[in-house]
Amino acid sequence: xxxxxxxxxxVYAFWQLASTIRAHxxxxxxxxxxxxxxxxxxxxxxxxxxLRTVPGFSDDQMVNLIPxxxxxxxxxxxxxxxMCRSSQxxxxxxxxxxxxxxxxxxxxxxxxxENGHVTEPFNQPGKPENRGTVYxxxxxxxxxxxxxxxIHKVWNSEGTGGDKRGKLLSTQNFDDGQCYQINTSxxxxxxxxxxxxxxxxxxxxxxxxxxDITIPSSIAAPGMYTLYWVWDWPTAIGTIGQPxxxxxxxxxxxxxxxxxxxxxxxxIVNFSEGQDLNSAAISSELFTPYVAIPTL
Numbered sequence: 230x231x232x233x234x235x236x237x238x239x240v241y242a243f244w245q246l247a248s249t250i251r252a253h254x255x256x257x258x259x260x261x262x263x264x265x266x267x268x269x270x271x272x273x274x275x276x277x278x279x280l281r282t283v284p285g286f287s288d289d290q291m292v293n294l295i296p297x298x299x300x301x302x303x304x305x306x307x308x309x310x311x312m313c314r315s316s317q318x319x320x321x322x323x324x325x326x327x328x329x330x331x332x333x334x335x336x337x338x339x340x341x342x343e344n345g346h347v348t349e350p351f352n353q354p355g356k357p358e359n360r361g362t363v364y365x366x367x368x369x370x371x372x373x374x375x376x377x378x379x380i381h382k383v384w385n386s387e388g389t390g391g392d393k394r395g396k397l398l399s400t401q402n403f404d405d406g407q408c409y410q411i412n413t414s415x416x417x418x419x420x421x422x423x424x425x426x427x428x429x430x431x432x433x434x435x436x437x438x439x440x441d442i443t444i445p446s447s448i449a450a451p452g453m454y455t456l457y458w459v460w461d462w463p464t465a466i467g468t469i470g471q472p473x474x475x476x477x478x479x480x481x482x483x484x485x486x487x488x489x490x491x492x493x494x495x496x497i498v499n500f501s502e503g504q505d506l507n508s509a510a511i512s513s514e515l516f517t518p519y520v521a522i523p524t525l
Contacts, residue, residue: 254341255291256458256481258431259329260508262336262441262515264493266500268508273329275483277316280325293317295377295478304476312375312457313482319373319455320484328484334446334492338510339365339458339483340437346462347404347438348417355468355475357523359402363440364459368395369448371455377480381459386519399518401440403460405511408438426506436506441514443494450487457482
């Protein structure tokens with residue numbers, strides 16, 4: 230028992246050190262959600278995933294910023310900008326980071342770290358109160374040439390937008406209302422008290438954010454279904470240091486291996502109360518898949 234606690238303590242210390250040097254977020258892990266609201270089965274990962282525990286890991290291996298820093302033309306998104314970074318090409322799964330296996334109609338959770346964007350908002354002036362909006366797009370016809378501006382705010386929930394190859398599955402606040410990084414901010418300390426959980430080898434003592442979605446039951450299986458996670462996190466015009474505002478968008482590209490089966494959303498969904506937050510979904514995100522998007 231002491232050995233196990235020691236391992237968790239060391240991992241927690243690692244996360245605390247890493248949290249002081251990383252700045253941005255991406256989808257860390259995916260899980261299927263049971264009809265009781267619990268993560269089940271083997272977790273999955275984004276394309277080209279690098280685990281934080283791998284020696285030599287850095288944010289640069291996972292972050293995809295649109296528009297990129299240092300663009301000579303300024304803060305502009307080009308029509309040629311791709312949705313996915315080059316290391317996240319279709320079907321590219323790295324060792325120990327397999328794609329999630331799920332069925333049409335399954336509810337799934339996409340989890341990411343808040344990295345202080347939620348609990349330390351004073352570090353990023355001019356940002357929206359919801360800490361930005363996460364859009365999830367889905368398609369069974371993904372292409373490595375998928376362009377960002379041909380999908381974001383073009384594909385719609387009906388599947389009739391743009392080239393009609395995909396649809397908008399969800400819009401959610403980046404801040405899911407309970408996630409936190411361990412720090413001394415008032416927000417973090419309040420959430421640690423309201424949403425306690427046992428530190429584990431995955432999250433350490435932090436509690437990751439999540440967006441929960443349902444894979445459309447109309448998608449054919451077997452096959453591959455691709456999710457595009459887009460975090461739109463603009464800076465308002467007139468912000469000190471950014472008088473013209475700032476476009477700041479991050480993407481993660483994810484493949485899901487679909488197999489035949491009865492999706493969890495086809496069952497009687499009845500989320501259990503008082504679940505362990507290390508493996509619990511957020512029911513409101515499934516029952517209210519689209520939130521209002523704030524304006525700056």
